[in-house]
Structures are given as structure tokens and as C-alpha cells.
Amino acid sequence: MSVKKTYSEINEKIKKGEAVVVTAEEIIPMVEEKDAEAVAQEVDVVTTATFGPMCSSGVFLNFGHSDPPIRMKKVWLNDVPAYSGIAAVDAYLGATEEKEKNGEGLYGGAHVIQDLLDGKKVKLRALGTGTDCYPNKEVEGYITLADINEAFMFNARNAYQNYAAATNSTSKTLYTYMGVLLPKFGNVTYSTSGQLSPLLNDPEYRTIGIGTRIFFGGTIGYVSWNGTQHNSNQKRTENGVPVGPAGTLSLIGNLKEMSSEFIKAAVYEKYGVSLFVGVGIPIPVLDAEMVKKVAVKDEEIYTLVIDYGVPKRGRPVLARVSYAELKSGHITIEGKQVPTAPLSSIKKARNIANILKDWILQGSFFLQEPVQSLPANNSVGPMKLKGACEE
Amino acid sequence: MKRRFTMKFQPESTKKPLTYHLIKDYNLKVNILRADITEGQEGRLLMEVEASKADLDKGLKFLESEGVTIIPLDQHLKWDKDNCIHCSACTAVCFSGALQMDRNTWEVNKDSEKCIVCGLCVSACPLKIITVEFR
Numbered sequence: 001m002s003v004k005k006t007y008s009e010i011n012e013k014i015k016k017g018e019a020v021v022v023t024a025e026e027i028i029p030m031v032e033e034k035d036a037e038a039v040a041q042e043v044d045v046v047t048t049a050t051f052g053p054m055c056s057s058g059v060f061l062n063f064g065h066s067d068p069p070i071r072m073k074k075v076w077l078n079d080v081p082a083y084s085g086i087a088a089v090d091a092y093l094g095a096t097e098e099k100e101k102n103g104e105g106l107y108g109g110a111h112v113i114q115d116l117l118d119g120k121k122v123k124l125r126a127l128g129t130g131t132d133c134y135p136n137k138e139v140e141g142y143i144t145l146a147d148i149n150e151a152f153m154f155n156a157r158n159a160y161q162n163y164a165a166a167t168n169s170t171s172k173t174l175y176t177y178m179g180v181l182l183p184k185f186g187n188v189t190y191s192t193s194g195q196l197s198p199l200l201n202d203p204e205y206r207t208i209g210i211g212t213r214i215f216f217g218g219t220i221g222y223v224s225w226n227g228t229q230h231n232s233n234q235k236r237t238e239n240g241v242p243v244g245p246a247g248t249l250s251l252i253g254n255l256k257e258m259s260s261e262f263i264k265a266a267v268y269e270k271y272g273v274s275l276f277v278g279v280g281i282p283i284p285v286l287d288a289e290m291v292k293k294v295a296v297k298d299e300e301i302y303t304l305v306i307d308y309g310v311p312k313r314g315r316p317v318l319a320r321v322s323y324a325e326l327k328s329g330h331i332t333i334e335g336k337q338v339p340t341a342p343l344s345s346i347k348k349a350r351n352i353a354n355i356l357k358d359w360i361l362q363g364s365f366f367l368q369e370p371v372q373s374l375p376a377n378n379s380v381g382p383m384k385l386k387g388a389c390e391e
Numbered sequence: 392m393k394r395r396f397t398m399k400f401q402p403e404s405t406k407k408p409l410t411y412h413l414i415k416d417y418n419l420k421v422n423i424l425r426a427d428i429t430e431g432q433e434g435r436l437l438m439e440v441e442a443s444k445a446d447l448d449k450g451l452k453f454l455e456s457e458g459v460t461i462i463p464l465d466q467h468l469k470w471d472k473d474n475c476i477h478c479s480a481c482t483a484v485c486f487s488g489a490l491q492m493d494r495n496t497w498e499v500n501k502d503s504e505k506c507i508v509c510g511l512c513v514s515a516c517p518l519k520i521i522t523v524e525f526r
Contacts (some may be wrong), residue, residue, distance in 0.1 A: 051476070053517065105519060179480045180515040187483045264476055266517035274517070276476060329494060341483035345476045346497035 003040040003287055007369040010044045010284050014363055019044040021360045023353040024196050024283075024294055031295035036288040039295075045360055045367065046294040048198040049215070049280040049352035052191050052344030053266050055177065056157035056228060057275045058094040059113055059255050062149040063124060065089055071134035072126040076100075077112045084126070088134055092154075095265075095275035108273030110265035113153075116145040117260040151255035153217060153263075157227035159279050161199030161247035162234075162303055165190035165326060165340070167318065167333060170309035175270035179343050181308055185333050188305060188340045193349040194298045194323035198281035199247045201294045203240040205232070207283050209370025214251065215280030215356045218262040220365065221253025223281075231380040240293070243302045243320065247374060251279065262352065278348060280356040284367050298323035305333060313382060393441045393504070395424070396451075397467070399460035400434040409457060417450035418442060424507045437508055468506045471520035475499060481512035481521060 013019040020043050022030070027046050030039050061082070063072075071088040075081070079100055082093040097109040115122055121142040130137040145151055166178035167188045174181040179189045192200065202208045212223040227248025234246035262278030283294055303326070305319040318333050325331050326340050359365035400409075413419045420441040428434035440447060451461055468489070477498050481490045489506035490499055512521050 052478075175514075179517075180484045180511065182484060182486070186486070189480075189483050264518060267519055268517055269514045276478075276517075327494060329492070339483070341479035341492065342497075343478050343480055343483075345478045347477040350497070 003037060005040075005044070005284070005286050007284060007367050011366045013044055014360055014366055017361070017363055019360060021045045021047060021282075021357045023350070023357060024048045024201050025350070025353070027291070027294055028195065028297050031291060036291040036295070039291045040285055040288045043285050043291070045357075046201065046283045046285060047280060047353040047356040047360070048196055048201045048283060048294075049278070049349040049356065050159055050193045050197050050344055051262070051276060051278045051348035051352060052193075053177070053268075053274040054155065054158045054277045055096050055274045057153065057155040057277055058092055058109060059116075059151055059153050061091050061093060061151050063089045063091070063126075063143065064147075064149050066136055066139050068136045069134045070126060070128040070136035070139055071131055072128055074127040076123075076125045077109075078107070078115065078123050079125075080107070080109050080112050082109070096273050098273055106267045106269075106273055108265070108267075110273050110275040113255070113263060113275065114260050114265040116151070116255070117258055117263055119144060119146075145256055153221075153251070153253050153255050153258065154224070155227075155251045155277065157229060157248045158251045158277055159198050159227070159249045159281075160192065160245055161197070161203070162242050162301070163191050163245050164304045164306045165321065166308045167305055167338065168309045169307045169318075174308055175268065176308055177268050177271050177274065178308065179268065179341070185336050185338045188326070188331060188333070188338050189343050190303065190323075190326045190340065191343040192303075192323075193342075193344055193346050194301055194327065195296060196346070196349050196353060198279060198283075199249070200241060200301055201296060202281075202283050203236070203242065203293060203296075205247060205374040205376065206290070206293075207286070207370070208249070208281055209373045211368055211371035212281065213366070213368035214253075214282075215278070215352055215359070215365075216251055216253035216258070217255075217278055218259030219253055219257035221251055222368075223249050223370070224252040225250040226374045226378065229380045230375060230378045232374065232376050233379045237300070237302060239296060239300055241296060241301050244304050249279075249374075251277075262348075276345075278352050280352040282356060282360060282365070282367055298327055305331070392444055392447065393439060394447065394463065395437070395439045395506075395508075397462040398436040398438060398454065399462065400428070400436070401458050402433070407457065409454065409459065412453065413440075413450050417453060418446045419450045424509075439507070467508055467523055468501070468503060468512075469522045469524065470501055472501075474518060474520050476518060478517065480515045480517055484511040484515045486511075 082091040168181035234242040264276040425437035
């Protein structure tokens with residue numbers, strides 16, 4: 001008789017404190033020892049995680065109304081512009097937005113987010129045009145995260161399912177969002193946690209979908225939609241794992257409950273600002289098929305090594321390598337041994353997978369069945385600009 | 392033994408071939424890692440010296456007698472480990488092997504002995520928690 005479990009059965013076990021929870025790394029040796037059916041019988045939930053720089057991140061903020069009220073047309077937080085082309089005192093602050101006049105070090109939206117999380121005072125400046133209902137034209141002062149009405153993080157693209165590794169064939173050092181790439185294949189950088197990464201453990205989006213409850217920046221969050229550039233049509237190996245960038249997630253959660261331990265501002269020199277985001281996703285072990293998916297290991301996950309020295313959209317592919325090779329510390333490109341380094345933190349990802357495991361074991365986190373699946377046939381197209389713009 | 396020093400030279404001593412004397416008279420293996428010398432002003436040399444302890448002590452005494460200020464180097468790479476998230480952006484550029492990823496714990500480790508103070512990790516660190524300073 002093959003094992004079949006439902007979300008409510010697993011949640012019932014969590015409630016009773018009887019659920020068996022392991023991380024996506026811990027399940028690997030279990031599946032090597034026993035068959036998938038036996039592991040499905042034993043394990044109820046597998047936790048996955050990633051902690052990497054995710055540019056397409058930001059926060060919605062509502063500042064409350066001033067007296068007299070203002071309809072904000074332009075907003076700055078610590079001199080970083082936020083988007084206020086929505087209702088009067090709502091704004092969206094993007095992680096990669098930079099201070100208008102940066103001094104020595106780059107400071108951007110990600111830093112404002114981190115400062116808010118650290119309880120620091122943040123300077124708010126806003127300009128309005130002055131209307132009959134919103135007569136005020138300017139406000140300036142300090143706010144804290146505790147002072148404002150709502151603050152929620154809403155990220156358009158997080159937790160990329162696989163990502164290409166980067167290297168540099170040219171004779172110049174390149175400063176990229178994939179880190180500093182040394183000349184003449186001086187290094188290779190990569191950015192997923194491999195066998196611990198959420199979407200690589202549920203490659204065909206069977207359990208991760210819209211509505212999935214997750215660990216997000218230190219608190220509970222949700223998958224709100226597929227992410228932008230969700231490329232479910234990416235080429236896949238036999239186990240369903242994509243070779244290169246594929247699925248993505250749009251995530252939402254309460255900034256007021258997050259911690260700067262899991263949300264960190266980042267600067268990539270001569271590139272810009274980004275935000276490290278900690279994401280953990282539980283995968284219910286519904287049956288033996290699911291066990292086979294979460295048992296995926298670095299040796300079975302492949303990605304492409306791309307030459308960032310070629311400034312084109314379609315950069316040349318130099319090699320196809322597994323995460324086991326990448327994590328070994330070096331790979332071979334054109335006969336040369338090249339050192340490799342991850343840009344996401346595997347240590348932090350492990351930490352998050354363990355925290356999520358503890359939450360479930362303690363009965364403070366329950367699984368949410370997706371209300372809708374992620375798109376299964378989505379492709380990513382290039383920019384389709386047509387014609388010249390006329391004056 | 393192998394040691395690294397920053398040597399501060401006064402304008403008058405920059406005219407003497409000090410490195411020549413260190414090698415010839417004191418049997419020191421000298422490797423200059425960085426030089427910052429402007430004529431008429433104070434100069435700084437970052438050097439790695441390999442020698443027996445006795446030779447090294449004698450050589451350093453000679454430099455001091457020539458008015459050179461010697462600053463041992465091990466404090467120059469400052470890494471705020473408590474705030475490190477252990478991504479590997481610094482180890483990606485550290486060709487001397489001073490910053491390395493432990494691939495079991497996935498923690499960054501620092502071996503100051505290997506650091507040549509090239510400063511690439513300072514550029515590469517996304518959290519800006521590595522600094523290199525001349526004292």
C-alpha cells in the first residue's frame with residue numbers, strides 16, 4: 001500500500017507535536033539508506049531555504065496622515081527616493097534605489113529597510129502640490145518602523161529556481177551583480193544553495209504555489225504570485241530539475257515582524273545596491289514521489305557557466321557543471337582550474353531551514369496548501385521594442 | 392619565519408638602498424607587496440620578509456637605526472566576523488588564500504599570515520565589513 005498524505009493530515013500531526021520534520025540536506029542520507037516509500041511513511045515535512053541577494057525586493061509603507069494632510073507626489077527616505085504614485089501617504093521603496101547624492105559608500109533602499117528593521121530613525125521628506133483636500137505641500141521629519149501604520153515587504157522576484165554561474169574571459173576585472181569577476185577566468189561565482197534551495201526541491205511546483213506559507217525574513221510570509229521572469233519552460237534534466245534560471249516567486253510578509261538577521265543590505269561595487277533575503281519553504285511529503293524530489297542532491301543539479309565578459313543578452317555558455325562540482329571549490333574551464341565561490345550564504349540557508357523545522361516541530365507553523373498552482377508553461381521573452389519614438 | 396611589515400620612511404632615508412642592505416647584509420628574503428613612495432614625503436612599503444629570527448631581528452634593528460618606523464602588519468585586514476553572513480564574495484577574489492570558505496560549515500575563515508593586503512576583498516564584500524588600513 002503506497003503512502004498518501006494530505007495537508008490536513010500533516011497539519012493534524014504538527015498540532016499534536018507528532019510531525020517528523022527534516023531539512024532538505026538531512027533527507028538525502030535517509031533516502032540513500034531506505035526506499036522512498038519507507039521515507040514517505042516516516043517523514044512529514046522537508047524544509048528548504050536560501051539566503052541570497054535578491055534585487056527585485058522592496059516594501060510598501062503607509063506613513064499616516066499629517067495635519068494638514070498631504071498628497072505625497074515625491075517621497076524620500078534618508079534621501080533615497082521612494083515611489084509615491086499611489087494613494088496620498090502610501091509609498092513603495094525599492095531595494096536597489098540609490099540615494100540621489102551618494103558620498104563615498106553606496107546607500108540605497110536596502111539600507112533604509114535594514115535601518116528600519118534595526119529600529120533606527122529614518123528621515124522622511126515628502127512634497128505635494130497642495131489640493132483642496134490635501135493642502136499641505138511639504139513634510140519633513142523622522143519616522144521609525146514602529147511609528148508608521150503598515151510596512152510590508154512585497155518582492156516581485158525572489159528565490160530563483162537555479163541560476164547561471166558567472167565567469168570572465170576578458171583581461172579586465174568586471175564588477176557585476178555576480179560579484180567581482182577576476183580577469184582571464186580568475187574565478188567563478190554562483191548563487192543558489194543547491195540541494196537546499198526551495199524550488200529545486202519541488203522542481204515542478206507541486207506543493208509550492210500561490211498561498212504557500214513560508215519563512216520570510218525572520219517571520220511568516222506567503223507566496224503571493226509567481227515571480228517576474230518565471231520561466232517554467234526552462235530545459236530540464238530527467239528528474240525535472242531545470243538547467244539554468246527557471247521558476248521564480250513573488251513573496252509578501254510583514255516587515256514589522258522581520259529581523260535584520262535575515263534581511264541585509266548589500267553593495268556590489270560599481271554595480272549598485274541589493275538586498276539579501278532569507279526565505280525558507282516547507283515541502284509536505286505527500287507520497288513517495290515527493291520524497292524522490294526532495295532527495296535531490298548537488299550531484300544531480302546542473303547549471304551553466306556564463307561568460308560575463310561578453311556584453312550581450314545571449315552571453316556564451318562555457319560549461320555545464322553540477323552544484324557538487326561548484327561546491328568542491330574549483331571547476332575546469334577551457335582546461336584551466338578555476339576557483340569557485342557562492343554568493344548566497346549556505347550557512348544562513350541551513351540556519352533558516354533549521355529554524356523553520358523548529359517552528360513546525362513546536363507547532364507554531366502549519367502548512368498551507370496552494371490556492372492556485374504556479375504557471376507551468378511560462379517562458380521569458382526578450383524586450384520587444386518596436387519603431388523609433390517620435391517627438 | 393615569515394612576517395609582514397609596513398615600513399614608514401622619512402624623506403632622508405628614502406635615498407638609501409635599504410632593501411639592498413637587508414638582502415645583502417642581513418640575509419633577508421624580501422618581497423615587496425605594495426609601495427607608496429613620493430619623493431620629499433614620507434614613504435610606505437608593505438613587505439613580506441622571510442628569515443631566521445636572529446637575522447630578522449638584526450635587520451629590523453638596522454632599519455630602525457636608519458630612522459624607519461616598522462609596523463607589524465597582522466592587524467591591517469579588519470573583518471567584522473560577527474556581522475558576516477558568510478557569503479563567499481570575498482573568497483571569490485582572494486587569490487592569496489587568506490580568506491577561504493570552509494566547505495563543511497560554509498563559514499569564511501581568515502588566515503592573516505597569507506594576506507597580502509591587496510584590498511580586493513574590501514571591494515567585493517557586499518556588507519562592507521572588511522577594511523584595510525595603513526596605521
